[in-house]
Amino acid sequence: MKYKKISTYSYNLHIIKTNKFKTVTVQVNFKRKLKKEEITYRNMIVNMLCESNSIYPSKRLMTIQTENLYDLGYRGMNYISGKYNVMNFAATFLNEDYTEKGLLDESIKFLSDLIFKPNIERKRNEISFNNDNFELAYNLLKDNIISQKENPDAYSKTRMLEYLEPNSCHSYRSVGYLEDLEKIDSKKLYKYYESILNSDILDIFVIGNINERHIKKVIENNFSNIKTFKKPSESHFITPKKHRLIPKVVREQQKINQSKLVIGYKIDKMTNFELRYVLTVYSYILGGGPDSKLFKTVREDNSLCYYISSVTYPLNSIMTIRAGINKKDFKKTISLIKKEIINMRKGRFTDDDIIKAKITYINSLKELEDSQDSLISLYAGIEYLGSDNLDNRFKKINKVTKEDVIKLASKIHLDTIYLLEGEDNEEE
Amino acid sequence: MKKSSLEKLDLELYEETLDNGLRVFIVPKENVNGIYATFSTKFGSIETEFVPNNKKKMIKVPLGVAHFLEHKMFEQKDDIDPFTFYSERGCDSNANTSNTKTTYLFSGANSFAENINYLLDYVQEPYFTDENVEKEKGIIEQEINMYDDDPFFKMYDGIIYNSFIKHPIKYPIAGTVKSVKSTTKEDLYNCYNTFYHPSNMFLVITGNVDPKETINLIKINQEKKKFDKFTGIETKVYDEPNKVEKKQETTTMDIEISKFGIGYKIDCSKIDKPIADIKTYISLLFDLKLGSTSIINEKLKELNLITHDVDYTILNTDKHILVIVVVETNETKKVQELIEEELKDLTISEEDLERKKRVRKSGCIYRSDSIYSINNKIMNNIINYNKVILDDYKKIDSLNIKDMQKIIKHINLDNKTVYIINKS
Numbered sequence: 001m002k003y004k005k006i007s008t009y010s011y012n013l014h015i016i017k018t019n020k021f022k023t024v025t026v027q028v029n030f031k032r033k034l035k036k037e038e039i040t041y042r043n044m045i046v047n048m049l050c051e052s053n054s055i056y057p058s059k060r061l062m063t064i065q066t067e068n069l070y071d072l073g074y075r076g077m078n079y080i081s082g083k084y085n086v087m088n089f090a091a092t093f094l095n096e097d098y099t100e101k102g103l104l105d106e107s108i109k110f111l112s113d114l115i116f117k118p119n120i121e122r123k124r125n126e127i128s129f130n131n132d133n134f135e136l137a138y139n140l141l142k143d144n145i146i147s148q149k150e151n152p153d154a155y156s157k158t159r160m161l162e163y164l165e166p167n168s169c170h171s172y173r174s175v176g177y178l179e180d181l182e183k184i185d186s187k188k189l190y191k192y193y194e195s196i197l198n199s200d201i202l203d204i205f206v207i208g209n210i211n212e213r214h215i216k217k218v219i220e221n222n223f224s225n226i227k228t229f230k231k232p233s234e235s236h237f238i239t240p241k242k243h244r245l246i247p248k249v250v251r252e253q254q255k256i257n258q259s260k261l262v263i264g265y266k267i268d269k270m271t272n273f274e275l276r277y278v279l280t281v282y283s284y285i286l287g288g289g290p291d292s293k294l295f296k297t298v299r300e301d302n303s304l305c306y307y308i309s310s311v312t313y314p315l316n317s318i319m320t321i322r323a324g325i326n327k328k329d330f331k332k333t334i335s336l337i338k339k340e341i342i343n344m345r346k347g348r349f350t351d352d353d354i355i356k357a358k359i360t361y362i363n364s365l366k367e368l369e370d371s372q373d374s375l376i377s378l379y380a381g382i383e384y385l386g387s388d389n390l391d392n393r394f395k396k397i398n399k400v401t402k403e404d405v406i407k408l409a410s411k412i413h414l415d416t417i418y419l420l421e422g423e424d425n426e427e428e
Numbered sequence: 429m430k431k432s433s434l435e436k437l438d439l440e441l442y443e444e445t446l447d448n449g450l451r452v453f454i455v456p457k458e459n460v461n462g463i464y465a466t467f468s469t470k471f472g473s474i475e476t477e478f479v480p481n482n483k484k485k486m487i488k489v490p491l492g493v494a495h496f497l498e499h500k501m502f503e504q505k506d507d508i509d510p511f512t513f514y515s516e517r518g519c520d521s522n523a524n525t526s527n528t529k530t531t532y533l534f535s536g537a538n539s540f541a542e543n544i545n546y547l548l549d550y551v552q553e554p555y556f557t558d559e560n561v562e563k564e565k566g567i568i569e570q571e572i573n574m575y576d577d578d579p580f581f582k583m584y585d586g587i588i589y590n591s592f593i594k595h596p597i598k599y600p601i602a603g604t605v606k607s608v609k610s611t612t613k614e615d616l617y618n619c620y621n622t623f624y625h626p627s628n629m630f631l632v633i634t635g636n637v638d639p640k641e642t643i644n645l646i647k648i649n650q651e652k653k654k655f656d657k658f659t660g661i662e663t664k665v666y667d668e669p670n671k672v673e674k675k676q677e678t679t680t681m682d683i684e685i686s687k688f689g690i691g692y693k694i695d696c697s698k699i700d701k702p703i704a705d706i707k708t709y710i711s712l713l714f715d716l717k718l719g720s721t722s723i724i725n726e727k728l729k730e731l732n733l734i735t736h737d738v739d740y741t742i743l744n745t746d747k748h749i750l751v752i753v754v755v756e757t758n759e760t761k762k763v764q765e766l767i768e769e770e771l772k773d774l775t776i777s778e779e780d781l782e783r784k785k786r787v788r789k790s791g792c793i794y795r796s797d798s799i800y801s802i803n804n805k806i807m808n809n810i811i812n813y814n815k816v817i818l819d820d821y822k823k824i825d826s827l828n829i830k831d832m833q834k835i836i837k838h839i840n841l842d843n844k845t846v847y848i849i850n851k852s
Contacts, residue, residue, distance in 0.1 A: 020459045022797050060726040067721065067783050071790035098793050132730075140735040143756070146684040152577055255682035255852070258573035290522075291515035303566030306574055324574050352516070359518030359538065366461040366537040370799070422577070 001369070003379065006216060010226045011202035013219055014379050015212050022098055024208030025372045026111055027090035028223075029380065030200040031233070034085040034169055039078070040141070040176030041192045042087050044184055046076040047137035048129055048193075049089065054119045057133070065110065070099045072107050074114065080174045081384065082236035082315035087196075089115055092372070095209055104210075105218055112222035116197075120190065127190050134186040145178050149254070152420055156260035157322065160418035163250050164264040169238055170316045198227050203383060205376045236385055240266055240317035243413035256422035259327045263337065264418070265319040268411035275314040276388070277397050278404045282412075283312045284357035285349050285405070286340060287321055291356065293340045293349070294321065302336060304329050315385070319412060327421055334417065345409040347402060354402055361397050365390055429643055435819045437796035441806075442639040443816070446650050449627030449658060453806050453816060454639045457799055461537040463635035464799045467547050468807060470630075471623035472528040473601040474745075477664035481622040481656060486664060489615045491596070492568075492603015494623075495525040497616050499564050501532065505555040513546055527597055527743070528811050535800075540637060541645055548631075548649050554620050556613045568608045575602070579683050580754065583847050587691035587752050588743070590674040590845040595666045595745050598673075626650065627658045632806045634799040668747060670695045670843065678848040688760040688848040690767070692751040692841050696744075699838050701831075703744050704812040708827065709835045712784050714740045714751055716776045724770040733759050738767070760848050774836045778829050788824045 001018040032038075056062040066072040072093040079086055091114075093099075093107040119130035128134075149155050162171045204223065206215050243266035270279065287294040287310030294308045308323035325333050343349070368374040368390075381387035388396060429444045434455070442454040473495060477488045490496075501523065502510050510532075514521035519536025532551050534543050575581045585600050592598040602608070622628075633642060672693050696706050718724060718738045728734045739754045757763045795801035809816045817823060 020797075022793055058726055059729070060721055060723070063720045064783070067787050071787045071794070094790060094793055098790075135732070136729055136735075139732055143685060143735040147756075150579060150683045150685075256577040258570060258577055289515060289520075290511035295511075299567060303563050304570075306567055306570040324570055326570070326573075356515050356518070360515065361518075363518035363537050367535075370460040370462050422573075 004212065007230070010228050010230055011204055011223065012230070012383065013216065014203065014205045014383070015210070015215055016205070016207040016375055016379065017210055017212060018207065018375075019209045020370070021208055021372055022095050023092050023372065024095055024104065024107070024206070024210060025090060025092045025376065026108055027088055027205040027376050028111065028115060029086055029088045029203045029205070030196055031081075031084045031086040031203075031384075032196075032200045033234075034080060034083055034172065036172050037180055038192075039080075039085060039172060039174065040180035041184060041189065042078045042085060043141050043144075043176040044137055044181070044189055045193055045196065046078050046087060047140050048133060048189070049114055049118060050074070050076040051137050051140070052119055052133045053113055054117045055113050057119055057130075069103065069107050069110060070094050072110060074111065078174060080169065080172060082238050083169055083234070084236050084384070108218050108222055116225045118193070126187060128186040129190050129193075131186055134189065138181070138184075141176060141181060142178070144175055145181065148173075148175065152254060152256050152258075152260050153322070153324070156262045156418060156420040157320065159250075159252065159420065160262035160264050160320065160416055163248055163418060164266070164318070164416045165241060168241070170313065170318060197225060200228060201231060201233055202226055202228060203380065205379060207372045207375055233384065236315055238316050240269065242266070243415045247414045247417055249417045251419045251421050253421045256420070258324045259330070259422045260420040261323045261325055261330065261333060262418045262420075263321045263334075263414065264416040265321075265412050266415045267317040267319060268413070270317065270408070270411065273396065273399075274404070274408050275317070277400050278408045279312050279314055280361055280397070281354060281357040281400050282344065282405050282408050283310045283319065284360060285353045286310050286344055288357070288360070293343065294337065297340055298323060298333060298336050302332070304333050304336075327419075327423075330419055338414070341409075341412070341414070345406065347406045349402075349405075351402060354400065354405065358397050358400065362394060365393055429639065432818050434796070436821045437792065439796055439802065441816055441818065442643070444643055446626065446647060448650055448653075448655055449625070450650060451630040451810070452643060452646055453630065453632045453810075454637065454642055455634045455802050455806070456637055456639055457635055457802075460636055460799060462535060462799055463537065463540050463633065463637055464533070464535045464803050465544055465547060465631070465633045466531050466533045466803055466807060467551055467631050468529050468531040468629060468810075469623050470528065470628050470811065471530050471619065472526050473599065473603075474527050474596045475619075475623065475663055476596050478622060479662040480618045481625065481661070482659065486662070487618060489619060490603060490611045491599045491607040492601065493611060493615055493619055494530050495602045496564065496568060496608060496611050497619055498523045498525045498530050498532075499568060500556055500561065500616055501551055501554065503555050503560045504550060504553070510546070510550050513550075514543065517543060519543060525601055527601065529807070531807065537636070544633070544642070544645055545649050548646070551624070552653060554617070554624075556616045558613055561611065561613045561616065565608055565611075568602060569605050572600070572602050572605055572608070575600070579681050579687055579849050582681070583687060583689045583754065583849055584741075584752060586677060586679075586847045587689050587845060588750065590677055590847065591672045591691045591693050591750050592745075592748075593669050593671070593673045595668040595748075597743070597745050621656070622661060625658045626655060628661060630810055632803050634803040634806075668745065670748075672843065672845045674845060676846045676848075678850065680850045680852045683849065683851045685756050686758050686760055686848070686850045687754065687756050688764060688846065689752055689754045690764065691845045691847070692753070692839075693843050693845070694749045694751065694839055695747065696749055696838070697747050699835055701835075702813065703746065703749065706835055707742055707744055707749055709832050710749055710751060710839075711742050712781065712827070713774065713776065713832065713836065714742075714753070715784060716780050717771060717774065718753060718767065724767065728757075728763060728766065733757050733763050733766075758851070760850075764846065768841075771841050774839070776829070776832065781827070781829055781832065785824050785827055789821055792820045792824070
């Protein structure tokens, strides 16, 4: 595997050459500082561009073309990464060895057309997106926004983060807001689209068994529309606010069988080493998998749930614990979780637990090389978050000691307890 | 060990049947770090009435017992359980149950020899007690509750339940809260002793392994163990009628967009082809008629009746295929009418069929990059054909419009059940 970063006037091109895969993936990332009112705009842009364009005026025609391109897969998404909002478009397609000569160029052109050739209308020098396409993208986003509640698991997490720290970056919903959507029209949206092309920070990743020089040329030809003068990126990391001294407890009701418990913790300022490595080890031991403290105690010993896990958000200095339980077991579950948090602080775990966490992390690094998406995320992490490269990760994870974990444990504080309360259906 | 190549995929398949009946399939892939191993029994949720091994009388076990048994295999007599074992080696482990099989698996880049031995050992050493069976009930109950809150799961379950009359595919894989509560240690042992005999199981390993060393490890492990004589498994044969149990059901849930599904129950007993092949044709047909490249899907969006593509999924028993079409819309009646109107004409063009064939062939190549997809393909082949299909490419190439038309003639889309979930 060979990695090369080529910086141009307006974007960074990251080329990862590897002969491991029969496919090539091209991912185009646009990012800018996160603003709540822009999230909905960015989701609308993703829908607009992925649903149709001036060459393929409907999703059906677009999909037929992907099938002609030997089932090229494309996707667009908008996500929040700490202080930044990242919107990306990606295409994965078969290497020419498995299709026909010229298909690589054609596939990259498909992606570039998707981004740069939207279906637009001109009226008296004013440009807007095509109204029919706009309607379709609008309705799709509207449905995505209103149907969040239909996934109680994800919805309960969203609600907890909103209570944890209202009006902060981590409380924002990455899907967007209905009240913002209602204010968008196709003219405003087109203006926003132009501003993306003119001022977002752009990174392009290409991975596969490719010829570096050829790729460089194809990308140059296809991405000449980018006018942005490349600006340096700032840190994505958010400086944490202090945790509540008395934790907030919120219970909301929904007509579901299983209640969803989500607990939010805030973490005091961590060192670089802590947030990249010690936190990984801590969370693995506490609630990282079926061998974790929480799984053993809450599920195996007390049969209170089917799933329970802890997840960390190093960019935001937050940790969450989630479980699906019966409403009547709320108090018992909380007290068992609290005990495990205390056990971590008091060092009631073994060196073996630490070794397990390290081996798991190291194995996941090894397997990361088996997937194109993971490799792109790796280099995006190095570019955006200043993450270490693989060699350094292998070295640094091994330096984590039990003392490090105990020290970090004392920085983790309970802040918010959220229960999406269902109706227990006891059949006794 | 028999060696064959998987056509056009740059992969070799090694296979061998051991003396005790266990079948082993290995696909080495040197350019990855990971290894994925699955150990499966042809025992799924539909086997609820059978003659236990070395007994004579047919018994009936509670619904969901295959899934319950899967949970309990993770209980070991000594302290260390599979989750801990694999976690100590930095590897993932899990298990899952479908209608037709139960699979135990691990994946990881480390300690392969230990891992494979342990996989065989823990699955071949059950330890069920009254206490540990009792303890599991609360956990499975929460699992069932979790699925019940998902409108799509609820709809699939509802449609399958209303489509079948006698066949146990009717019931959810995990059973019901009631059937789980009634499950005993004896039920689990009856199932285990019958369906977990090596003759009813198969092992599939994909990834960075040496096939010869691997097969030797497995042989040494198996030669040490003794198994009862295997007399074959007699399971109940269900004379499933062609009609559906219930034609329509409507319910409400706390959701934002109403949904409906149509289950088309298709009798395949008169079509002279393996049911898995018929399934391929029917899947192509529904893809072309209702999928993301269909005219009706586009029309429904333009009319602002749907925003997400019409979705469909297919399952089968030995005799029937059930196609489930699912739509999210607040205009359930109107959309249902439009879809049914569209399905009155099932003709498709040669050009469209050829394009979909290209998609399927490309899919084979995409999947050949992933040790997980290769492994799944082999497992599915064993369940559906009892052998590995080496020439998927050729098989796709041979799909043709004539056979499609023959199959279409047997399809009666009036034989259906409709399930509507209205928003409250």
